Amino acid sequence: MKKYKNFGLLVLALFFALPAAAQLGEERHNFAVGINGGLNMSTVSFNPKIKLNTLNTMSAGVTMRYMSEKYFKMMCGVQMEINYSQRGWDEKIEDESGNSYSRTMNYLEIPFMAHLAFGKDALNRGVKVFFNAGPQIGFFLGDNEKINWTTSTTRPEHGKEVENKFDYGITAGAGLEVSTGIGHFLLEGRYYMGLSDFYKNSKRDYFERSAHSFIGIRLSYLIDITK
Template sequence: MKIKNSIGAALLLAAWALPSHAQIGEQRQNFAVGFNGGININSVSFSPTVRQKSLMGINGGLTARYISEKYFSMICGAQVELNFSQHGWSEFDEDHPELEYIRKMNYVEIPLLAHLAFGRDRGVQFFVHAGPQIGFFISDTRKKNDAWNNYTSTPEQHDKNVENKFDYGITGGAGLELRTKAGNFLVEGRYYYALSDFYKSTKKDYFSRSAHGTIVAKITYLFDLKK
C-alpha cells in the first residue's frame, strides 16, 4: 500500500511539474546545422601499462543542433555530430628513446550531446556539452622505426589488430559561442573517456584494458534553418 501511495504521489508531482515547467520555460524551435573541425590529443589506457606520449590527430565533420526552450537564464537543447576522428598512441620509453612506434586509428564517431547555454540570443554565450558517444573503427596506420630491428621480441600491441571495432564512452566539455546574423561560431574543449576496449579483454587475453582517452579542441560553425 505504501508503494502505491508513493507512486501516486510521484505521478501527482509530475502532473504538477509539467504544466509549471511549460509556463516558466520560454519555448524555442531553433534548428541549426553546420560543420566542425579540430584536433585530438590522444592516449590509450593499457593494462599492463604501455609507456607513451600524447599523439595528435584530426577531428571533423557535420553538426546539427536543436534548441527547445529557455528556462530562466538557461538555454536547453540537444546536439548530434557525425565526425571522422583519429585516435591512437605514440610509444616513448625513457630507457630506450631511440625506439619509435606510432599507431593512428581512424573512426567514424557520433556524439549525442545535451546542450546547455547561458547568455544573450545575440552575442556571446557560455555552453556546456555532455553525453554518450559511439564510434566505428574503419582503419589504422602503423609507423615503426628501424631501431626495433635490434630487438628479438616484439611488444604484444605492435602487431595486434583491432579486435573490437565498436567503440563507446562518455564525452563532455565547455566553450563559448558567438551568435551573429551571419551564423553561430563555437570554440570548445572536450574530453572523451572510452568505456570499451579495442582489444579483447578476457582472462586469457594479454590486455585487460585498452581504451581511448582523448582531449578534443574544436571550432564549429552553425547556421540557423529555423529560428
C-alpha cells in the same frame, strides 16, 4: 572497468536531468546545422600499463543542434555530430635504442549530447557560454602503424589487429559561442573517456583494458535553419 562504467552512467544521468527540469520554461524551436573541425590529443588506457606520449590527431565532421527550451537564463537543447576522428597512441621509449612506435586509428564517431547555454538568446547576436555532455559511439575504419624497432623482440600490441570495432563512451565539453548575423561560431574544449576496449579482455587475453581517451579542441560554424 566496472567503476568507469558506473561513473559514466552517473555523469550522464545528472547532465540529462538538467534539460528535463527545464520543460516548464519558454519554448524554442531553433535548429542549426554546420561543420566542425579540430585537434585530438589522444592516448590509450592500457592494462598492463604502457608508458605513452600524447598523439596529436585530427577530427572533422557535421554538427546538428536543436534548441528547445529557455529556463530563466539557461537555454537547453540537444546536439548530435557525425565526425571522422583519428585517435591512437605514441609509445614513450626511455632507453637509447632509437626505437619508436605509434598507431593512428580512424573512427566514424557519433556523439549525442545535451547542450546547455548561458548568455544571449540564440535568436540574438552576442556571446554565450555552453556545456555539452552525453554518450558517444564510434565505428573503427582502419589504422596506420609507424614502427622503427631495432631490437629482436617487439611488444604484444605491435601489429596486433583491432578486435572490437565498436567503440562507446562518454564525452563532455565547454566553450564559447559568438552569434552573428552570418551564423554561430563556437570554440570548445572537449574530453572523451572510452568505456569499451578495442582488444579482447577475457582472462586468457593479454590486455585487461585498452580504451581510448582524448582531449579535443573544436571549432564549429553553424547556420540557423529554423528559428
